[in-house]
Amino acid sequence: MRISWPHMGSLEFVLSSVFEELGLEYVLPPPSSQRTLELGARYGPEFACFPLKTTLGNFIEAIEAGADTLIMVAGRGPCRFGFYAETQRRILEEAGYEFRMVPLEFEPARIPTTVRRLRELKQGRSWSSLFRAIKFALSKAYLIDRLEQQALHQRCLDRERGATTKALEKCYRMVWKADSYASLRRVEEEAFALLLSLPRAERETVKVGIVGEFYLVLEPFFNLGVEEQLGNLGAYVERNIYLTDWLRPSGRNPVAGHHDRESEEAARPYLTHFVGGEGLHSVGGTVLYRRHGFDGVVHIMPFTCMPETIAKSILPQVSRDLGIPVLSLVIDEMTGKAGVATRLEAFVDLARFRRRAGERGLDLSLQPAF
């Protein structure tokens, strides 16, 4: 059994750590590329959401690389994500690929099935070793998230463009190699020292928050490196979703420092009900960013994503009421890098202008969202 899974941010480091710890065979899908996108768009349903297509592309490339068991998380809506595993299984089988899809569902009623599937996946390894491996992988994930956050905060001060990104990649490799809690602690110190030792420039920065659909926010290849672009434009960036929020729903935002409940409360004047996915938190996150003195919010969503479409309909009103510029980026397989770059540049300029005007006490007329 050669297990594989789709890319999502730094998920590959986490899961491969679990399988390595258990001594099981796994295949990393090739890094996402234009080909992944083309494969996904070719086989995927016409107006299914963008992540379905990209993960489908990942699956095809993983099967080509020799995987025969695919892991996918499933659930029970209202968002389409819960139905991905089933749909992708049907599409791939129709296309003639040979594999086994293992959907994992983590809700009370379906736990017995999930336990059975996990038992098959662990291939005779003991449950306690599985839990130990997962726990260790989670500590790695947590460390990666904190490193990413540090990178988001300091990228705008890079004296040499791209230095932080390069250092972050080095950190990823260091975390990946760590094989015990002791070495992980060492890696933590070294990695933070490395990030903090980068030469910094004195520069005026703006604070930009990122909200949106979790997959697209976490996947730098498919969101066209929005975070890096913003950082290079001189923005101190924060995002309201990290990988650990998704891996440990109970510990939502252990890194970013605000909680589920807080974000729901903040969204209340505009959106009062859970709408699936991250829709509610996109609205709530925008309000919270405003409260924490951010100068702008970038909202990233895949084309036709249902919860985020609701958020996108409501965000202009939030933006008008609170006077914070919001840029909604709708991304699909047709989105070009140059277009996104132009809009981000204009957006950071706007945020910077508004910040300066605010500092001088100038009256800011309400800005329409765009």
Place this chain on the structure above:
Amino acid sequence: MRVGIPGGLLYYRYGKLWTSFLQALGAEVVESGETTRSILSSGVSKAENESCLPVKVFYGHVLALRDKVDAIFVPRLVSVRKGTHTCPKMLGLPDLARVAVEDRTPIIAPTINFQEGMWANYRAVYSLGRLFTHNPWRIIRAGIRAWREHRLYLERLTLGLDHRSALRGEAENLLCEGRELRIAVIGHHYNVYDTFTTMSLLDRLSSMGVDVVTADMVPEDLRKKELKRLPKDIYWSYEQEIAGAILACTRHRLVDGIIFMISFPCGPDSIVRVLCEQENKRMGGVPLLALVIDEHTGEGGFLTRIEAFVDMLWRKKGEAAREREAVAV
């Protein structure tokens, strides 16, 4: 108090229930009526690009009512059956409506959620009634009356009346009259019964001499049986009906062809379509046309596809008849 009911989305299912309940409570109900060109274009100009066509139409209806009424009635239907959800857009609908009217008109939005049991729903309905009257018996009577009318309306749909005659309580205008060729038109109520956005597809089919079967007319136990066969159950309330109806029509050869009406870009339908098309193919079922409509759909292209599909079905039917004759000879 003048209460507006937008004639879009779930109006096509619960319109009768809502109007009769509010009327029995003594509210003056103002309906935005059927979709028109101006409603659609005002909705399209106001809604986000990424919204689906019915939501854009719904925006248009809300805008048409905005200045005419004291409040607009947009209930939030979270779940209409235990273990299922409606689509996220319906979960956020009252909030979308609030953005559409720019807080000029209050929105009445009771939350109906069958996941939380009957008591929560009863409380929601009761607190809705309290807006109009303080007499609890009057609310309960209004509720019972509305529910009865709603059942009657659904029954009429099941018998094969079209949506408009069923709303008016007429008994003529059957969609299915025992003609030779029979086509199932299956999709969300607001996709199938909206005469403007579907360019009166049902009437056109019947003028082509074709019987129409809708998802309502497929017996419920057949639909449920089909859903039980699926490896993963569908968790959207209305998609269950749609998928169940399509699969039942396919398995039992209830019709000669199926038109699956989808509005662009409907989230659940895009996923259910994969499932239906594949199961249909696997069962060697009836021809299936997935018809995607949006606000740019032109009448010419639309009609051509329908006509081609109907022609194809006629030819297929003729071939089958000839084969039977040949065997008999």
